Amino acid sequence: MKVWVDRTVCENHGQCxxxxxxxxxxNKDGVMEYEEAVSxxxxxxxxDAVDGCxxxxxxxxxx
Ligand code: SF4
Structure with a gap:
């Protein structure tokens, strides 16, 4: 599976x-970064992150 985040709506609060x-x-600038590949x-x-965003x-x- 692969994960993708819509940066146009992400608010970088970091629940995920x-x-x-x-x-x-x-990251150090307070911007969420992610790894696409999901093991x-x-x-x-x-x-759970999908459900909780x-x-x-x-x-x-x-x-
Ligand atoms: S939970 Fe993650 S993807 Fe959703 S808005 Fe917050 S930082 Fe962005």
Whole structure:
């Protein structure tokens, strides 16, 4: 699976970084960065990040 974030709606509050730190992190400028590739082990966490994003900016898709 692969994750994609719509930067036009992401507000960089970072909820995803708390829920799925394997794929999402905040850089020193306070901007969220993410790793597109989602491992099987991290899929549940990334799905929680999708559900928890307050602006529904995170999308999971097949490669
Ligand atoms: S939870 Fe959503 S809005 Fe917040 S940083 Fe992550 S993708 Fe952006």
């Amino acid at each position: 970084t708390a829920v799925a730190p394997e794929n999402f992190s905040m 099987d082990d991290d899929l549940d966490s990334v799905e 307050p602006v529904q900016a995170i999308f999971l898709m097949d490669e």
